[in-house]
Amino acid sequence: MHPQNQPIQLRHFDFDPQWVLYADEHLLVVNKPSGLLSVPGRGADKQLCLQSLLDEHYPQVRIVHRLDMDTSGLMVLAMNAEAHRQLSRQFQDRQISKTYLAVCSGKPSQLQGRIGLPMRCDWERRPLQMIDFRFGKSALTYWQVLHMHRDRFLILLTPITGRSHQLRLHMKMLGHPILGDNLYADRHSLQQTERLMLHAHSLSFRHPVSGSLMHFQCPPDWEH
Template sequence: MESSVSDTIYAPPRAPIDILHRDDDLLIVAKPEGLLSVPGKGEALADCLETRLRADDPQVLLVHRLDRDTSGVMVFARNRAAQRHLGLQFERRHLSKGYVALVEGYVEEEKGTIDLPLKADWPNRPRQMVHPEGRHAITHWRAIERGNGATRMALHPETGRAHQLRVHMCSLGHPILGDPLYDGPDAPRMMLHSETLELRHPTGGERHTFRAPPPF
């Protein structure tokens, strides 16, 4: 799900999209921070990654999304069969996603798992919240490096709920830097990046890992 952009001026980056891989079934790209994955409501929010990619490749089909302020690896399908195949991999958790985040403070533990259900905070949409009646959400995490009042974290979500990593980091008491929706400390950007995506190729089923190095 996209972050709210109603209270900010939407000024997406204009640089060309970095294409990581293209074949008959897949288009793998590195989404820049600040660009919507799909169009928002209204003409002012029409510019997005999906629209830009389709301008060059009309076959592009959406499979999943990243929040506007999250950067990193995204996969698009290039035919309907591949779209269905990839959609089932997301639904059945047959693929692996790896993120990097900078969070506030010193995380004392080396690794852990967060198993907390999430649901929409309706009066404060698009915020999500931990709630016993929410949808099952699991995040595995590992502390990579500590310094300058922050901890670099490797995050591996087992589920794909809206804002899952952002809310789960808050639940640890360590919000992601630059995340105003969840009271993250000021930073040049939201410090959350989709670094790796491992999936089965729709043709043949061979596993592939695609990577985009974090820009922070």
């Protein structure tokens, strides 16, 4: 079976209070585990998600942005309509700073760089995305190698834009797919690990009411 045809493996999750790293009357910051949808998917078997689990304890919570199901890490959620509006505007205006950690296959020839390949949905193979210089939307990622191993490396990724699957596709196009990526990795890179080795590591934004700068970091649950 080709890696891109791997079936989605849904896991059962129970709410863990340790997911919540910060909470006040306006927002939550959580560490989403890998394998958990951010919001409900299509079908009765895809209703369990971060939003539904948080609803049981924070019934007013509202999703502001998403992480892919297999991506772990930091998310900020709103606790009321005004906070949702303010946080959504920060994302829209690219005032949110985010970094990700990933473990990628191979050995890069450089230690840092930028990828500016435009992207769009590959409609015939959804949810896959594709590079398209004519119709694609601009997508920019900065990357920096943090640690090298024999056949893989730990990398810090800073997306300037927030396209769907941006980091996953950009690393594939660089020739170094993220390990465990069932959509974009080759068979060898897919089989090196049981999960997608991509983690939302840091998140900075302005508090929607006070305007104070808030910064969060959360390490991944893997050993690199």
